[in-house]
Amino acid sequence: MSEKSAHFLEQIIQKDLLKNQRLHLRFPPEPNGYLHIGHAKSICLNFGLAEKYAGQCNLRFDDTNPLKEEQAYIEAIQSDIKWLGYHWHDEIKYASNYFKQLYQWACYLIDQNLAYVDELSADQIRIKRGTLTEIGENSPFRQRSIADNKVCFEKMKSGGYAEGQAVLRAKIDMTHPNLNMRDPILYRIIYASHHQTLDEWCIYPSYDFAHGQEDAIEGITHSFCTLEFSDHRLLYDWFLDHLPVSSRPKQYEFAPLNLSYTLTSKRKLKQLIDEKYVTGWTDPRLPTLSGLRRRGVPPEAIKRFCSMIGVTKSDSVVDVSMLEFSIREVLNQEAPRAMAVMYPLKLTITNLDDGEKIQLKAPNHPQNDTFGTRNLCFTNTLYIDQADFKIEKPNKKWKRLYLGGEVRLRNSYVIHCHDMKLNENGEPIELFCTYDQNTLGKDPVDRKVKGVIHWVEADSACDATFYLYDRLFQNETPDMHANIPFTDFLNPKSLVIVAGSKVESSLKQALPGVVYQFEREGYFCLDETLSKQKKQLIFNRTIALKDTWVQ
Numbered sequence: 001m002s003e004k005s006a007h008f009l010e011q012i013i014q015k016d017l018l019k020n021q022r023l024h025l026r027f028p029p030e031p032n033g034y035l036h037i038g039h040a041k042s043i044c045l046n047f048g049l050a051e052k053y054a055g056q057c058n059l060r061f062d063d064t065n066p067l068k069e070e071q072a073y074i075e076a077i078q079s080d081i082k083w084l085g086y087h088w089h090d091e092i093k094y095a096s097n098y099f100k101q102l103y104q105w106a107c108y109l110i111d112q113n114l115a116y117v118d119e120l121s122a123d124q125i126r127i128k129r130g131t132l133t134e135i136g137e138n139s140p141f142r143q144r145s146i147a148d149n150k151v152c153f154e155k156m157k158s159g160g161y162a163e164g165q166a167v168l169r170a171k172i173d174m175t176h177p178n179l180n181m182r183d184p185i186l187y188r189i190i191y192a193s194h195h196q197t198l199d200e201w202c203i204y205p206s207y208d209f210a211h212g213q214e215d216a217i218e219g220i221t222h223s224f225c226t227l228e229f230s231d232h233r234l235l236y237d238w239f240l241d242h243l244p245v246s247s248r249p250k251q252y253e254f255a256p257l258n259l260s261y262t263l264t265s266k267r268k269l270k271q272l273i274d275e276k277y278v279t280g281w282t283d284p285r286l287p288t289l290s291g292l293r294r295r296g297v298p299p300e301a302i303k304r305f306c307s308m309i310g311v312t313k314s315d316s317v318v319d320v321s322m323l324e325f326s327i328r329e330v331l332n333q334e335a336p337r338a339m340a341v342m343y344p345l346k347l348t349i350t351n352l353d354d355g356e357k358i359q360l361k362a363p364n365h366p367q368n369d370t371f372g373t374r375n376l377c378f379t380n381t382l383y384i385d386q387a388d389f390k391i392e393k394p395n396k397k398w399k400r401l402y403l404g405g406e407v408r409l410r411n412s413y414v415i416h417c418h419d420m421k422l423n424e425n426g427e428p429i430e431l432f433c434t435y436d437q438n439t440l441g442k443d444p445v446d447r448k449v450k451g452v453i454h455w456v457e458a459d460s461a462c463d464a465t466f467y468l469y470d471r472l473f474q475n476e477t478p479d480m481h482a483n484i485p486f487t488d489f490l491n492p493k494s495l496v497i498v499a500g501s502k503v504e505s506s507l508k509q510a511l512p513g514v515v516y517q518f519e520r521e522g523y524f525c526l527d528e529t530l531s532k533q534k535k536q537l538i539f540n541r542t543i544a545l546k547d548t549w550v551q
Helices: 008-018 037-052 071-083 095-111 122-129 146-157 207-218 227-242 266-274 289-295 299-309 320-334 505-509 528-534
Strands: 024-027 056-061 115-118 167-170 185-189 203-205 222-226 250-254 344-349 358-363 373-378 381-385 406-409 414-422 428-436 462-469 495-503 515-518 522-526 537-543
Touching: 008 037, 008 222, 008 250, 024 037, 024 207, 024 222, 037 056, 037 071, 037 222, 037 289, 037 299, 056 071, 056 207, 071 289, 095 115, 095 146, 095 167, 095 185, 095 203, 095 207, 115 146, 146 185, 185 207, 203 207, 207 222, 207 227, 222 227, 227 250, 289 299, 289 537, 299 320, 320 515, 320 522, 320 537, 344 495, 373 505, 462 505, 528 537
Parallel strands: 024 056, 222 250, 344 428, 462 537
Antiparallel strands: 115 167, 167 185, 185 203, 344 381, 358 373, 406 414, 414 428, 462 495, 515 522, 522 537
C-alpha cells in the first residue's frame, strides 16, 4: 500500500487496533467468471491492508449457485491472486463448507418464527414485494405455523418440491422502506450438481443469507464491500442480530472501480465471450486479470494503479489512461529492449561485402546497466520499417531516411541512401545504402544526423506476427447509453494482426511473461499459447509507447 495519508477504511482499522481488536479480512469472490480489473482494487485493498497492519486475509469462494459456478473459475481466481503477489491465510474457504451450519441456522429462524416456506411463484413474490414508492404485501403463506414450516422446509431439502415451487424466506417486514428487508429469500431449490458438494444438497442459501454468517464463522472483523451492498447492510446486521453467531463482523462500503472505455460486469463480459466478440476470458482485450496478464501487463502496474486511485466513498469513473500510465511507467523501468520491424523493407549495404559480418553490442536497457548487453550482427542485408523511408525529401520535421538522405541505425552506424528499387506500383522494395564505419557510437564531426531508426539483420532475423491490441471500446461509457447495446461501441481496431514481420535474433529465446520494449514500436510479450498453436513467434502488444487516444 502507498505511504500517502490513510484513507477512511485505514482510519477505521487504526482506531479498532488501538482498542486491541485484531484484524481479519477476507476476499470473497463468486466463482462464476474470471476476476477483472475491478476485483483487483478489492484484492489490493483486503490483502494489502492485512499485510500493512499484520492482520490476516482469507480467500473464500461464495459458491452458493451451482448453475453458474465452475472449478475452472476457482483455479483461475487463485492464479490471479498469486500473480498479484498476495497469499491468503490458512486453507481456501468455501461457502459450501458451511452449508450444514447455514441449514441449521435456517431451521433456528423457523423455530423462532422468523422464517417461513413460501409457495408463491417468483413473479408473484416480485409483485408482492412492492416498489420504492409502494409498500409490499404479505404472502398468504406467511402465517404458516412453525411446525408446518419445519415440515415444508424438510420437504424442500429432501427433493419434495420442483425447482421454483417453494422458497424459504425471512419474516421481517413487508412495509420496510428498504426493499432488501421485505422478507428476503434465504433458500431456493436448485437441482444441479455442485463443484464441491456434488449432489448432497438440492437447496442452496442466498448470497445475502450466507455472506454475513460466513464472515462470523471465520471470525472476520471488517467486511469491506463495494457501494452496491450499502442497502444490504441492514439485512447483513439483521441476520447477525437474530442468529446465535460466535463473532460479530461489521460491514463497510467503498466505491467500486469504474473504468472508462471498459466493462467491469462479469455478466456483460460473458456476453462478449458467448457472442464471439472475443475469444474467451483470457482474451487480451478484456479487462480480466488473466487477459491483462496474457497481454503483458505487469502486476506491479495494477497495484500502483490501485494505489493511485485510492479508496473513497464517492462513486466515480476513473480514466483508463491512469491505468495505461502505470503500465508504461513500470514497463519503462522493467522491460528489456529489442528491435523488431513490423513492415519490413529490404536495405542493402553496398560498401560491405557479401558474407562479411560486424559484431556489435547493444544495451538491453539504456538506463540500467544491470540488464547487460546483447549481440547484434551487422551485414550487408538488413530490414528497416517501411514507415521510416520516403522517396522524396520530406519537410524539416522528418527525422528518418529518404533518397539522398542519411540516418543512424540504432546501436550501429550512420547510413546514406543513394539508390532504390521500385515495384510495378512505384513502391520501394529495396534500398541501397552505404555505411560510414567511423560513426559507430558517435555522430560525424562534419555533419549532423537528425534521426535514429531501428533495424534487424536479414539472415538472422526471426519471422514474427504481431497482435496489436487496443481499447476494446471507443466510447468512454459503453454500457451507460439507454436503448443502445454496448456492443455498438466496440472498437473495430481493438485487434490488428500484422503478419510477415521480423524480430532480431535474440528473440528466438523470448521468454513467456517477459515484456520487451520493441524500440520505437511499443511494449510486447510472447503469446506462448498462440505461438505453440500456430508454430511461429506471436507477440502481443501490451501497450503503445505513447497515448494515441489523447484528443
